[in-house]
Structure formats: C-alpha cells, structure tokens
Amino acid sequence: MSELVRRAEKLDAGDPLAGKRAQFVLDDVVYLDGNSLGALPANVPARVADVVARQWGELRIRSWDESGWWTAPERIGDRIAPLVGAAAGQIVVGDSTSVNVFKAVVAAVRIAGDGRDEILVDATTFPTDGYMAESAARMTGRTLRPVEPAEVPDALSDRTAAVLLNHADYRTGRLHDLPALTAAVRAAGAVSVWDLCHSAGALPVGLDEHEVDLAVGCTYKYLNGGPGSPAYLYVRRSLQDVFDSPLPGWNSHAEPFGMRPAYEPAPGAVRGRVGTPDILSLLALEAALEVWEDVSIHAVRAKSLALTDFFLECVDAYVPDGRVACLTPLEHGERGSQIALRCDDASTVMRRLIAHGVVGDFRPPNTLRFGFTPLYVGFTDVERAARLLGELLLT
Amino acid sequence: MSELVRRAEKLDAGDPLAGKRAQFVLDDVVYLDGNSLGALPANVPARVADVVARQWGELRIRSWDESGWWTAPERIGDRIAPLVGAAAGQIVVGDSTSVNVFKAVVAAVRIAGDGRDEILVDATTFPTDGYMAESAARMTGRTLRPVEPAEVPDALSDRTAAVLLNHADYRTGRLHDLPALTAAVRAAGAVSVWDLCHSAGALPVGLDEHEVDLAVGCTYKYLNGGPGSPAYLYVRRSLQDVFDSPLPGWNSHAEPFGMRPAYEPAPGAVRGRVGTPDILSLLALEAALEVWEDVSIHAVRAKSLALTDFFLECVDAYVPDGRVACLTPLEHGERGSQIALRCDDASTVMRRLIAHGVVGDFRPPNTLRFGFTPLYVGFTDVERAARLLGELLLT
Numbered sequence: 001m002s003e004l005v006r007r008a009e010k011l012d013a014g015d016p017l018a019g020k021r022a023q024f025v026l027d028d029v030v031y032l033d034g035n036s037l038g039a040l041p042a043n044v045p046a047r048v049a050d051v052v053a054r055q056w057g058e059l060r061i062r063s064w065d066e067s068g069w070w071t072a073p074e075r076i077g078d079r080i081a082p083l084v085g086a087a088a089g090q091i092v093v094g095d096s097t098s099v100n101v102f103k104a105v106v107a108a109v110r111i112a113g114d115g116r117d118e119i120l121v122d123a124t125t126f127p128t129d130g131y132m133a134e135s136a137a138r139m140t141g142r143t144l145r146p147v148e149p150a151e152v153p154d155a156l157s158d159r160t161a162a163v164l165l166n167h168a169d170y171r172t173g174r175l176h177d178l179p180a181l182t183a184a185v186r187a188a189g190a191v192s193v194w195d196l197c198h199s200a201g202a203l204p205v206g207l208d209e210h211e212v213d214l215a216v217g218c219t220y221k222y223l224n225g226g227p228g229s230p231a232y233l234y235v236r237r238s239l240q241d242v243f244d245s246p247l248p249g250w251n252s253h254a255e256p257f258g259m260r261p262a263y264e265p266a267p268g269a270v271r272g273r274v275g276t277p278d279i280l281s282l283l284a285l286e287a288a289l290e291v292w293e294d295v296s297i298h299a300v301r302a303k304s305l306a307l308t309d310f311f312l313e314c315v316d317a318y319v320p321d322g323r324v325a326c327l328t329p330l331e332h333g334e335r336g337s338q339i340a341l342r343c344d345d346a347s348t349v350m351r352r353l354i355a356h357g358v359v360g361d362f363r364p365p366n367t368l369r370f371g372f373t374p375l376y377v378g379f380t381d382v383e384r385a386a387r388l389l390g391e392l393l394l395t
Numbered sequence: 396m397s398e399l400v401r402r403a404e405k406l407d408a409g410d411p412l413a414g415k416r417a418q419f420v421l422d423d424v425v426y427l428d429g430n431s432l433g434a435l436p437a438n439v440p441a442r443v444a445d446v447v448a449r450q451w452g453e454l455r456i457r458s459w460d461e462s463g464w465w466t467a468p469e470r471i472g473d474r475i476a477p478l479v480g481a482a483a484g485q486i487v488v489g490d491s492t493s494v495n496v497f498k499a500v501v502a503a504v505r506i507a508g509d510g511r512d513e514i515l516v517d518a519t520t521f522p523t524d525g526y527m528a529e530s531a532a533r534m535t536g537r538t539l540r541p542v543e544p545a546e547v548p549d550a551l552s553d554r555t556a557a558v559l560l561n562h563a564d565y566r567t568g569r570l571h572d573l574p575a576l577t578a579a580v581r582a583a584g585a586v587s588v589w590d591l592c593h594s595a596g597a598l599p600v601g602l603d604e605h606e607v608d609l610a611v612g613c614t615y616k617y618l619n620g621g622p623g624s625p626a627y628l629y630v631r632r633s634l635q636d637v638f639d640s641p642l643p644g645w646n647s648h649a650e651p652f653g654m655r656p657a658y659e660p661a662p663g664a665v666r667g668r669v670g671t672p673d674i675l676s677l678l679a680l681e682a683a684l685e686v687w688e689d690v691s692i693h694a695v696r697a698k699s700l701a702l703t704d705f706f707l708e709c710v711d712a713y714v715p716d717g718r719v720a721c722l723t724p725l726e727h728g729e730r731g732s733q734i735a736l737r738c739d740d741a742s743t744v745m746r747r748l749i750a751h752g753v754v755g756d757f758r759p760p761n762t763l764r765f766g767f768t769p770l771y772v773g774f775t776d777v778e779r780a781a782r783l784l785g786e787l788l789l790t
Binding site: 025027031033036037039040044045048049052053055056057058060061063064069094095096097098099102106123126127128130131132134135139140146218220226227228229230231245246247248249250251253257258259260261263274275276277278279280281282284359361363364 | 420422426428431432434435439440443444447448450451452453455456458459464490491492493494497501518521522523525526527529530534535541613615621622623624625626640641642643644645646648652653654655656658669670671672673674675676677679754756758759
C-alpha cells in the first residue's frame with residue numbers, strides 16, 4: 001500500500017464530516033462533479049413522494065396553506081441564509097439564477113440612482129450573467145463594461161451604478177476577494193451584486209459581515225437541490241425598502257390575494273418573489289438542505305481546502321511531469337472548491353476517467369475540471385482519482 | 396331518485412371521456428377546483444420517483460444527455476402544442492407565467508418597433524399580468540393603458556405596440572373572443588399576447604389558426620402539471636427570428652455550451668428559454684401531459700359546456716330563488732370552463748361546501764367559483780355539488 005493511500009485513509013479516519021456521506025445516495029463512483037450537479041441526499045426521494053402523493057394528490061388545493069406551500073420561498077431562503085452568512089429574512093428562493101441576476105442588476109441600478117450610468121461585470125463570468133447584465137443595461141439605459149475582477153477597484157468611479165461579480169470562477173476555480181471588492185464597490189457609492197453559484201455550500205461567504213448588497217446563487221451544485229432546482233436572491237435588509245424589482249409578479253405584492261390592479265410591493269425579502277412558486281422543486285430542495293443542519297460551513301471549508309491540497313499532492317506524485325498544469329490558484333485565499341487542470345486531449349482523458357469510475361467534467365478547449373464536495377467526497381476518493389488520472393496519462 | 400340524478404347518471408354513462416377519471420388520483424370529494432390546481436394524474440408519482448432516484452440519484456450529471464433533461468423545455472412544449480392548436484416547434488416550457496408575460500410583452504413591443512408607444516392590457520386581467528405589463532412598459536418607455544377586452548377594437552390605433560389579453564377571465568369565467576380580437580390587433584399592426592391560463596386544456600384555443608403572435612400559460616390548472624409547475628411561452632414561427640427576449644439566459648444561446656461572452660440567440664422557440672431548466676417539475680409535468688394522448692380537445696370542450704350547462708340547470712332546480720346570481724355568461728361562446736356565482740356570505744358558504752366534500756373556491760368579496768375539469772369531473776359530481784349548495788342555502 002502506498003504512502004498516499006495510507007495518508008488518505010488516515011485523513012478520512014480523522015474527518016469530522018466523514019459521517020455525512022451516508023446521508024447521500026452514492027455508489028462506487030468517485031463523483032467529482034458536485035460543482036455541476038450535487039448528489040442526491042438520501043432523504044429526498046421519500047419527501048418528494050410525500051409532496052406528490054399526499055400533499056398534491058390528497059390535500060390538493062388545501063396544501064397551499066396546510067402544507068406550507070405558500071411560504072416555501074422565504075422559509076427555504078432562511079435555510080440557505082446561515083450557509084452564506086446571512087441573517088434570516090433576506091433570501092427568497094425561486095426562478096433561475098439567470099432571472100435572479102436580471103432582478104438584482106436592474107434593482108441595483110435603480111438603487112444607485114439616475115446619476116450613475118455604468119454597470120461593471122466580471123469579464124470572466126459564467127456567460128449567462130453577462131447576457132443578463134447586458135439586457136439589464138440595455139433596458140435601464142446604462143453602459144455595460146466588462147472588467148477582470150482584480151481590476152474592478154481601478155474601474156470604479158462616480159459613474160458606476162452596479163458591479164456584478166462571481167465569487168468563484170466556474171472554469172479555474174479561482175476565488176475572488178469578496179470582502180475587499182465589496183468594500184471598494186461600497187466606497188465608490190455603487191451597488192454590489194455577487195453570484196455565489198460556485199461558492200455557496202463550499203465555503204463561508206459572509207454576506208452580512210461584508211455588507212454585500214445583493215446576491216444570487218443556484219442550489220443544484222454544492223447545495224444538492226437537484227437538477228435545475230430553484231435559485232435564490234439575497235437582498236440586504238437595509239435595501240429591501242428600496243428594492244424595485246423589474247419582475248413585480250403577484251407573489252411579491254403586499255397583498256397577493258387582494259387581486260388589486262395596482263402594484264404595491266411587499267415589505268422584506270418577499271419582494272424578490274415573482275410568480276407562483278414551483279412547489280415540487282422547492283420542497284425537494286428543502287429536504288436536501290436538511291443535511292446541513294449540524295454542519296459548520298467553516299468545517300466544510302477546512303475539509304475542502306484539505307481535499308484540494310491533497311488532490312494536488314497526489315496529482316504531483318502520480319501524473320507524469322508536464323502532462324497537466326494547474327489553472328487553480330495555489331493560495332488558499334484564492335481557491336474555491338474545485339481544481340482545473342489544463343491537459344492535452346482533455347476531452348478524451350475525461351471520457352476515459354468517467355469510463356473508469358471517476359466523474360469530473362471537461363471544459364473546452366483543454367480543461368479537466370474536478371469539484372470537491374466536502375459533504376460526500378473523501379480523501380481516498382481523491383487519491384483514487386489522481387491515481388487513475390496518472391495511470392491514464394502514463395499510457 | 397330525482398330526475399336530475401337519473402339525468403346525471405345517464406349523462407355519465409354516455410360520456411366518452413368518463414374513462415379518463417381512472418387516470419387521476421381522486422377520492423369521494425367533488426373536486427371543482429381544478430381551475431386552480433389540477434388533480435394528480437396517477438402516473439406522476441412513479442415517474443417522479445424514477446427521475447429522483449434513478450435519473451438524478453444514479454445517473455447524476457449524465458442525465459442531462461441520457462435522460463433527455465437538456466431538451467425537456469421544447470419537448471414538453473411540443474406536447475402542449477396540440478392542446479392549444481399550435482404546430483410543433485413554437486412552445487417552450489419554463490419559468491413562471493409572470494416571467495413569461497414579461498418576456499412576451501417586451502418582445503412584442505420590440506417587434507412592433509419604435510413608432511408605437513402604447514401597450515393595451517386587459518383591465519379585468521389577473522393582476523400579475525397587469526403588473527408585469529406595467530414593468531414592461533416602464534422598461535421600454537411605453538405607456539400602459541388598461542381597457543376592457545370588448546373595447547380593445549376601439550382602443551387600437553397606430554400608436555398601439557402590443558395588446559395583452561386573457562382568454563378567459565379568472566373571476567367570472569367569461570371567455571373573450573380570441574379570433575376577433577387577435578384579428579383586430581393584427582389589422583392595427585400591433586402584436587397580440589394572449590394569456591391562456593384559464594383556457595388551455597379546457598377548450599380549443601387555435602393559436603396557429605387565428606394567427607396569434609405570442610401566448611403564455613400556466614400548466615397547473617387544466618393541464619394538471621402540479622403546484623406551481625412551469626409555465627410556457629408560444630412564439631409564432633414567423634416571429635421567432637425577430638423575438639428579442641429581455642431575459643437572454645445561456646439556455647437561449649445559439650451555442651449554450653460554447654460559453655461565449657457575446658450573446659447570440661438560438662433559432663426557433665428555444666429562444667424563449669432562459670436559465671437551467673427545472674427538471675423535477677418539468678418531468679412531472681411531462682408525465683401529467685400523457686393523459687391527453689388519446690383526448691380530443693374538442694371532446695373536452697363539448698363535455699365542459701355540457702357540465703356547466705347541467706350545473707346551472709341543477710343550481711336552478713336546487714337553490715332557492717334569489718340566493719345566487721350567475722356571473723358567468725350563459726352564451727356558450729362566451730363561457731370558459733368555470734361557473735362563478737355571486738352569493739351573500741360566500742366565504743362561509745364555500746367553507747361549508749368544502750367541509751361537506753365539495754371543493755370550489757371563494758373569491759372576495761362574494762363569489763363562489765367552481766371549475767369543471769372534463770377529464771375527471773362527471774355529471775353526478777355536478778348534480779351532487781349543486782344539490783349540496785341548495786341544501787346549505789335552504790338552511
């Protein structure tokens with residue numbers, strides 16, 4: 001048995017989160033794609049079955065009250081809140097990340113006021129954020145300016161209305177400096193909007209602590225909510241009264257069942273709701289979030305860094321020199337919970353990894369991407385993945 | 396046994412759709428609230444269980460291809476298409492009705508062009524449509540003008556950009572004249588947007604035949620997709636190339652996995668997609684739509700009118716004179732698939748109806764609303780509901 005295998009076993013034995021794996025449905029595959037679609041929490045199938053057969057099938061319309069359907073968006077938001085460092089009453093769940101980006105950027109521009117005509121957007125962003133920011137700019141008469149996150153402080157001015165940034169880069173796994181960038185945006189009098197898709201559930205975000213203004217995120221990656229599960233919107237409490245949504249659906253009305261012709265926004269985070277909430281997906285997500293009940297996000301972060309450190313060590317040991325290059329920063333403060341490796345013929349390599357039971361994903365043109373979900377990935381998984389990668393690249 | 400009971404039994408015996416009831420999960424309740432939340436189709440629980448346990452739990456990320464997740468929005472749109480008289484390739488499913496109203500009204504204004512500065516909206520509409528139209532007007536620099544549907548022809552002018560109308564009024568059940576109003580809008584050079592929430596699945600809509608431009612609808616009423624199931628967007632084929640969405644998410648990109656910084660809209664109905672599709676809810680809806688496989692929407696309409704006619708006849712026979720007044724038009728051409736009765740103390744009356752096993756709903760201030768879903772409501776149900784109403788109003 002190699003030294004690294006022994007190390008992995010010892011690390012697993014000392015892992016305070018090791019017991020969490022039993023709360024997921026997993027097989028002998030090493031699943032390093034939880035940064036794309038989280039694994040199924042074991043309590044979800046029974047919950048969904050109950051929602052379908054009893055709540056919908058038997059109670060039918062009564063479930064809007066009796067099964068708590070109506071309040072699900074804000075109730076589930078409050079479940080996500082501690083994971084991203086937010087006090088209760090600031091997050092609602094619903095719609096896709098893209099739709100929430102649109103709400104947030106338009107609302108940010110409106111909060112910033114008429115005198116500010118520029119929106120800055122992360123030039124390295126997941127494309128949908130850029131497309132939605134472009135539409136928000138077009139529809140509010142602002143100019144969209146893509147900048148590298150590190151260059152945001154220099155790009156800020158009294159023209160800046162809003163700044164849309166990704167907490168972690170979806171390709172490289174680079175973690176951007178949320179506290180410093182948020183402070184710079186605030187100092188410039190602009191409104192910050194953070195996309196947490198690739199950080200929420202993998203590391204502490206500290207929305208309240210760092211005085212982030214608005215944030216959005218998906219729930220199907222590290223939060224394991226299921227394929228395309230609803231996204232969420234965070235509106236800082238002090239901004240809720242001035243949050244002016246471009247999508248003022250009846251669910252965000254102060255009196256939704258008043259059926260009034262004139263729109264009057266609800267107080268609080270509920271103002272971020274739009275249409276009728278999608279109950280099946282929401283309640284599957286609610287069940288999925290229960291695995292977090294006794295978990296500290298700081299423990300998750302510690303394990304995440306240990307996993308990615310150990311993966312890089314194993315890659316270094318097993319993979320022939322020069323066959324891969326790490327695109328993810330080595331500095332802990334700049335690293336999310338994934339490792340991206342540049343590799344010739346990466347598409348074929350990933351296909352072979354998957355065929356041999358190690359699932360990551362391929363990003364064109366030449367990147368192998370591995371996500372490390374601390375709730376269910378262990379150190380022996382990591383060693384096995386790196387060893388297989390080494391074997392494939394030897395031949 | 397009364398004459399009406401015998402008539403009801405005879406009508407049920409001759410009902411070509413009577414067998415459909417067995418495809419739903421129903422108990423001895425008379426469920427006349429399918430115009431709010433359709434009953435559970437019996438094949439849905441097993442399908443959802445498979446989506447959760449096998450597609451998500453076992454195949455995980457592979458299901459985006461292998462389980463057809465990626466193409467669900469347009470595939471399910473093609474299942475809805477025949478029910479609303481649309482050829483394939485014009486409907487995508489996803490997002491809420493409210494969000495789709497926003498997409499459609501903004502896109503309609505853009506199609507109409509710069510010279511037209513007014514949006515007409517049904518003054519009697521379900522409120523969310525009005526709120527979203529107001530936002531669309533604000534964000535495109537147009538003026539919103541509420542008008543009664545019957546007055547739309549007179550209100551149209553060369554200033555009219557778009558007209559948003561409900562096919563059936565959610566309170567009274569009045570059916571508006573979609574063919575004539577659409578023709579009038581077209582003749583004025585404006586773009587028509589129809590909300591089909593209260594008609595799709597209950598009666599023929601004829602989107603293609605009547606040359607409707609854009610349409611939206613929910614899927615949780617007569618289409619039985621489940622609580623808050625995803626809505627749909629119809630974009631007439633000839634307008635697809637000029638459909639310019641205000642919500643250009645990565646799923647509507649011509650090359651979504653190219654991850655390109657510049658947005659380029661996909662051809663076809665797919666252009667109406669936004670973010671990652673919500674798979675659990677979409678595939679529950681897909682299963683629910685299978686009950687329509689051998690159903691003619693014309694047969695549904697015939698039964699719907701027979702049900703509401705018979706209900707009114709029974710109400711007339713059982714309910715003491717003057718205790719209720721019908722708000723729904725008696726003309727077949729002006730009637731959807733619900734009956735609204737004005738009734739003193741309607742809130743209490745509805746509570747008592749529900750307590751005795753007849754479920755409709757109450758609309759403030761004084762309306763009893765009964766929906767008739769031809770796939771699972773029978774004539775004996777209707778007789779029982781009217782008889783109970785009569786008994787309650789006698790005492």
